[in-house]
Amino acid sequence: MIPARRMANPIHRAFSAPTAGGVVLARLLAKTPPLVMGVLNVTPDSFSDGGRFFDANAAIAHARRLAAEGADIIDIGAESTRPYGDAERVPPDEERARLEPVLPEVLALGIPVSIDTMKASVAAWALDLGAAIANDVWGLQRDPDMARVVAERGTPVIVVHNRESTDPAIDIVVEVTAFFERSLDIAAGAGIPRERIVLDPGIGFGKTPEQSVACIARLDVWRRFGLPILVGASRKRFIHSVSPSDPMQRLGGSLAAHLLAVETGAAIVRVHDVAPTVQALAVAAAIRRAR
Ligand code: HH2
Numbered sequence: 001m002i003p004a005r006r007m008a009n010p011i012h013r014a015f016s017a018p019t020a021g022g023v024v025l026a027r028l029l030a031k032t033p034p035l036v037m038g039v040l041n042v043t044p045d046s047f048s049d050g051g052r053f054f055d056a057n058a059a060i061a062h063a064r065r066l067a068a069e070g071a072d073i074i075d076i077g078a079e080s081t082r083p084y085g086d087a088e089r090v091p092p093d094e095e096r097a098r099l100e101p102v103l104p105e106v107l108a109l110g111i112p113v114s115i116d117t118m119k120a121s122v123a124a125w126a127l128d129l130g131a132a133i134a135n136d137v138w139g140l141q142r143d144p145d146m147a148r149v150v151a152e153r154g155t156p157v158i159v160v161h162n163r164e165s166t167d168p169a170i171d172i173v174v175e176v177t178a179f180f181e182r183s184l185d186i187a188a189g190a191g192i193p194r195e196r197i198v199l200d201p202g203i204g205f206g207k208t209p210e211q212s213v214a215c216i217a218r219l220d221v222w223r224r225f226g227l228p229i230l231v232g233a234s235r236k237r238f239i240h241s242v243s244p245s246d247p248m249q250r251l252g253g254s255l256a257a258h259l260l261a262v263e264t265g266a267a268i269v270r271v272h273d274v275a276p277t278v279q280a281l282a283v284a285a286a287i288r289r290a291r
Pocket residue numbers: 039041043045046047048049077079080081082083116135136137158160200202203230231232233270
């Protein structure tokens with residue numbers, strides 16, 4: 001039984017879905033936001049870590065490290081989403097083959113796992129194995145089966161805003177709001193309860209660096225949906241546009257972005273560097289409490 005105080009909190013409502021990963025989800029419910037989602041890319045070509053964890057043993061070791069450093073959720077993906085284009089499309093069989101030796105070991109860590117995929121068949125397979133959350137960087141709007149797969153499994157889903165190409169002329173806040181509304185309609189049509197949805201403006205996805213900055217600055221706009229908001233700013237290119245740096249050298253910018261995102265309403269941050277993020281959030285919270 002979840003205490004009423006927790007159910008009033010959107011993040012606790014979103015993660016209270018009964019799923020195969022229900023036992024570990026209970027751990028999320030015991031925590032106060034913000035939650036830290038650690039990134040595990042089992043890919044040869046991710047922009048952010050360039051294939052360091054493509055090898056299954058390296059990936060499993062990294063998942064253990066994310067857990068030890070305090071990740072609340074591990075987000076595993078096996079196809080680079082390449083927010084900045086030239087992504088190599090991975091067939092579903094290949095994506096699954098990359099996950100097969102790694103996912104069971106990651107699930108065994110006892111931390112809720114989200115499956116970062118835009119393919120319904122891969123999501124279905126991973127959720128059936130015990131992944132607790134679907135993370136769709138096309139917000140239920142790419143694969144027509146995704147909403148049904150999520151609805152049938154009763155899991156939470158992260159709806160990420162995306163666009164095929166950038167358009168510096170558009171008002172990105174208006175665009176993301178309209179996208180979220182479409183995703184929420186698709187979710188409702190498929191029978192996904194609103195309470196199981198997390199919104200994510202998709203930092204870097206089909207956005208200019210300025211538009212990514214604007215999304216973090218204006219996060220409060222999407223609080224009106226009453227749903228948890230996730231921000232994944234880690235190592236993204238907008239940091240380079242403010243302070244020129246390679247992806248692996250963007251920790252300072254990532255921390256700044258996530259601290260401000262939490263100030264503005266993010267309940268979950270998706271990061272590559274878990275330990276520094278956990279520390280930064282704890283210090284920020286201590287200062288806030290002392291105000
Ligand atoms: N960003 C990436 C991938 N998945 N999921 C959510 N919910 N939000 C994000 O901002 C997000 C995401 C891209 O980052 P990364 O995983 O490091 O790179 P790649 O997709 O190249 O593996």
